[in-house]
Amino acid sequence: MVYSEETIRDEVFDKVLLYNGTNCPREEISSLREIEELEAKSYSENQNQHIHINIRKHLISCAKAISMNDSKIASELIKQIRKEASPIGDGIQRLACILVDGLEARLAGTGSVAYHQYVTMQVRTIDYLKAYYMLTRVSPVIRVSYHFANESILGATGNASKIHVVDFGITHGFQWPSLIQSLAKRKYGPQILRIIGVDLPRPGFHPAERINEIGRRLENYARSFGVPFEYQGIATQWDSICIDDLSIKDDEVLISRARDVSADRLWEASWSSYKVVGRESKRVWMTRVMVVLWGVWKQRNAYIFRRQCKPPWLLARDIKEETEMWLKCCRGVAILG
Known part of the structure; x- marks a missing residue:
C-alpha cells in the first residue's frame, strides 16, 4: 500500500462543505436535468430497453441458480450478464457490473476475499467528495x-x-x-x-x-x-x-x-432482544420504535419547512406521552380482539 498526501482544502471542498447562500446553482440543476433527460431518452430506445430487460432477468435467474447450487447455469448467466453490462454504460448497466461481481464471488466462495479487497481499496477524499457533491445535487x-x-x-x-x-x-x-x-x-x-x-x-x-x-x-x-x-x-x-x-x-x-455502523450495531442489539421477548412485549417494543421514529421525523419536518424547533427535553416528553397513548390503544384493541 502506497501512502499518498491528500488535498487538505481547496475551492472544491469550500464549494461543497460550506454554506454560500445557495448550494444549488441553477446551471447545475439544468445540467442534471439534461443528464436525466438523456438517460430517459436512452432508456426509451428499443435496443437499450431490451438490454435492461435481459439484465434484470439474467440477474434474477443467476441468483436463483446460485441459491440452488446450480453452478453450471449460474456460470453461463454470469458470462451473459458481463456481455450486457458496462462500467461506462447507463445506470442499469453500471449497477449490473457491481451486482455480477457479488454473484460471482458468492458462486466461487470468495466473498471474504472480495470484501477485503473492497475495504483496502484506497479512494481519495477528493474523489469521494465529488461523488458526495453529485448525490447532494440529486x-x-x-x-x-x-x-x-x-x-x-x-x-x-x-x-x-x-x-x-x-x-x-x-x-x-x-x-x-x-x-x-x-x-x-x-x-x-x-x-x-x-x-x-x-x-x-x-x-x-x-x-x-x-x-x-x-x-x-x-x-x-x-x-x-x-x-x-x-x-x-x-x-x-x-x-x-x-x-x-x-x-x-x-x-x-x-x-x-x-453514525452508520454504530446505528447498525444498536439496531442488531435491539433486534436480538426483540426476538426473545413474548408476543405482548413485541407489540410494545414495535410501538415504541415506531413512535420514536415518527416523532423525530415530524420534528425534522417542522424545523425544515416551518422553522419550528422544540428543545430536546420537550421532544422527548411529547414522544413519551404519544407512546403511552399508543400503548393504551394497543391494549384496547387486544382486549376487544
Missing part, C-alpha cells in the same frame, strides 16, 4: 440532515464557552466545516470547539491516515474562520474505547454523534 437529504444536526448543536450549546463533539464514525468529517463556519458568525464570538473523531483503523501501514487527515482539514477551516479548535483522532475498534479516551471535561457542553 437529493438534499444528507445536506439537510447535517444542517438540522448543526442547528440543534447551536441551539443546545447557547452561549457556552466550550463545545466538545465526539463523532463515532466520523468517516470524512464533511459535517463539521459548516458548523465551524456557523460558530464564527455568532454575535457573542466563537466558542472553543473540540472534536474527537472516532473511526475504525484503515488496513495497511497507516491505520490512522484518514482520521488524521480529517483533523488537519478541520484545523485549516477553524484557523481561517478564527474559531479556537482542538482535534483528537482515535482509530481503533469501537468496543475497545473507554470513557477516559474521550477526555471529557466538566466545563464543556458534550455533543455525541453516532
Whole structure:
C-alpha cells in the first residue's frame, strides 16, 4: 500500500462543505436535468430497453441458480450478464457490473476475499467528495440532515464557552466545516470547539491516515474562520474505547454523534432482544420504535419547512406521552380482539 498526501482544502471542498447562500446553482440543476433527460431518452430506445430487460432477468435467474447450487447455469448467466453490462454504460448497466461481481464471488466462495479487497481499496477524499457533491445535487437529504444536526448543536450549546463533539464514525468529517463556519458568525464570538473523531483503523501501514487527515482539514477551516479548535483522532475498534479516551471535561457542553455502523450495531442489539421477548412485549417494543421514529421525523419536518424547533427535553416528553397513548390503544384493541 502506497501512502499518498491528500488535498487538505481547496475551492472544491469550500464549494461543497460550506454554506454560500445557495448550494444549488441553477446551471447545475439544468445540467442534471439534461443528464436525466438523456438517460430517459436512452432508456426509451428499443435496443437499450431490451438490454435492461435481459439484465434484470439474467440477474434474477443467476441468483436463483446460485441459491440452488446450480453452478453450471449460474456460470453461463454470469458470462451473459458481463456481455450486457458496462462500467461506462447507463445506470442499469453500471449497477449490473457491481451486482455480477457479488454473484460471482458468492458462486466461487470468495466473498471474504472480495470484501477485503473492497475495504483496502484506497479512494481519495477528493474523489469521494465529488461523488458526495453529485448525490447532494440529486437529493438534499444528507445536506439537510447535517444542517438540522448543526442547528440543534447551536441551539443546545447557547452561549457556552466550550463545545466538545465526539463523532463515532466520523468517516470524512464533511459535517463539521459548516458548523465551524456557523460558530464564527455568532454575535457573542466563537466558542472553543473540540472534536474527537472516532473511526475504525484503515488496513495497511497507516491505520490512522484518514482520521488524521480529517483533523488537519478541520484545523485549516477553524484557523481561517478564527474559531479556537482542538482535534483528537482515535482509530481503533469501537468496543475497545473507554470513557477516559474521550477526555471529557466538566466545563464543556458534550455533543455525541453516532453514525452508520454504530446505528447498525444498536439496531442488531435491539433486534436480538426483540426476538426473545413474548408476543405482548413485541407489540410494545414495535410501538415504541415506531413512535420514536415518527416523532423525530415530524420534528425534522417542522424545523425544515416551518422553522419550528422544540428543545430536546420537550421532544422527548411529547414522544413519551404519544407512546403511552399508543400503548393504551394497543391494549384496547387486544382486549376487544
